[in-house]
Amino acid sequence: MTDPTTTASDLSRLTFGLDTFGDVTVDAHGAPVPASQVIRDVIAQGELADSVGIDHFSVGEHHRPDFAISAPDMVLAALATRTERITLGTAVIVLSSDDPLRVVERFSTLDALSQGRAELTVGRGSFTESFPLFGFALQDYETLFEEKLDLLSAAITGEPITWSGTTRAPLKAQSLYPPLERALPTWVAVGGSPNSVVRAARHRLPLMLAIIGGAADRFAPYVRLFHEANEKLGNGRLPVGVHSPGHIAADDATAREQLAPHWIHNRNEIGRERGWGPSGIAEFDAEMQHGALYVGSPETVAHRIATTIRTVGVDRFDLKYASGPMPHEQLMESIRLYGTEVIPRVRELLAARPDTEMDSPFDEA
Structure with a gap:
């Protein structure tokens, strides 16, 4: 059976990213910031991420009032002209309500603008506002994603496309423009369904696990399943990433104080729509100490990320650094600390103890 854990020899391929949905923020006085300014702030956040050595910067797609970004490729195109090395991707494109061919043409354009730094993460999306907005039926949720992912x-190979399905007219030797200069790197985002994990392997695409609640180690079986499926399909080894929320400040107390009200606000706004019970500081603290919420000082967050990489067995860790209406200045400091202190410390921890689980900084509390 394939071992999902990350060994010392794997550290060279380990990368780190940042994800945001462009949450509509508040200013230092608690007043809402216009969505237009939030988008400009995200550009500044991406520039900072590039300057402090982070590997990936990804923006998600939403069509609702609490998130400012509905067109990720437009934001990423602006960043392409203002960054030098960081990859520019999505977290995620809701593929079910988009046109796969238009997606590839847009990201072929972005890849040209960025000189080969574009990438895609696609998913079904946990928010469904785009379905009625763009004229798709929710009862076709599964069929739309399956066929559009296949197309x-x-x-993304750049070769002429011959394809047929039930959701659109067939294609025969169809080319896209501008032509891709390389196969477009594409990840499939999965929330924890075994069928979705196997689907990603069937399409020979890397897996991005959205671990947004509960202990991260419960996802290790999905990583094992993914590697086993790829082995059976003859795909070779494909990378696995993790996407999880968090926030970094100078010390644990400051990070908790800054994020808690915004995280709880965000959790309860979404929860009211989905029929969840109300959340509070007890749930926040439980997730912060034992779940998939990476909050604290650089040392605390580094230990917790290293533990996840070690126990789940992943090649990439993306921190969703914006959760709720946290002010831009606090987000910028979190990004700075992630790039300059957390990532180097994670590498140190894994190199020093490559075959054992990291101690939790909360164990001594």
Whole structure:
């Protein structure tokens, strides 16, 4: 059976990213910031991420009032002209309500603008506002994603596309423009369904696990399943990433104080729509100490990320650094600390103890 854990020899391929949905923020006085300014602030956040050595910067797609970004490729195109090395991706594109061929043409354009730094993460999306907005039926949720992922998989190779399905007219030797200069790197985002994990392997695409609640180690079986499926399909080894929320400040108390009200606000706004019970500081603290919420000082967050990488067995860790209406200045400091202190410390921890689980900084509390 394939071992999902990360060993010392794997550290060279380990990368780190940042994700944001462009949460509509508040200013230092608690007043809402216009969405237009939030988008400009995200550009500044991406520039900072590039300057402090972070590997990936990804922005998600939403069509609702609490998130400012509905067109990730537009934001990423602006960043392409203002950054030098960081990859520019999505977290995620809601593929079910988009046109895979238009997605590839947009990201072929972005890849040209960025000189080969574009990438995609696609998913079904946990928010469904785009379905009625763009004229898709929710009862077709599964079929739309399955067929569009199949078409996208053909399109990202850059070769002429011959394809048929039930959701659109067939294609025969169709080319896209501008032509891709390389196969477009594409990840499939999965929330924890075994069928979704196997689907990613079937399409020979890397896996991005959205671990947004509960202990991260419960996802290790999905990583094992993914590697086993790829082995059976003859795909070779494909990378696995993790996407989880968090916030970094100078010390644990400051990080908790800064994030808690915004995280709880965000959790309860979404929870009211989905029928969840109300959340509070007890749930926040439980997630912060034992779940998938990476909050604290650089040392605390580094230990917790190293533990996740070690126990789940991943090649990439993306921190969702914005959760709720946290002010831009606090987000910028979190990004700075992540790039300059957390990432180097994670590498040190894994190199020093490559075959054992990291101690939790909360164990001594």
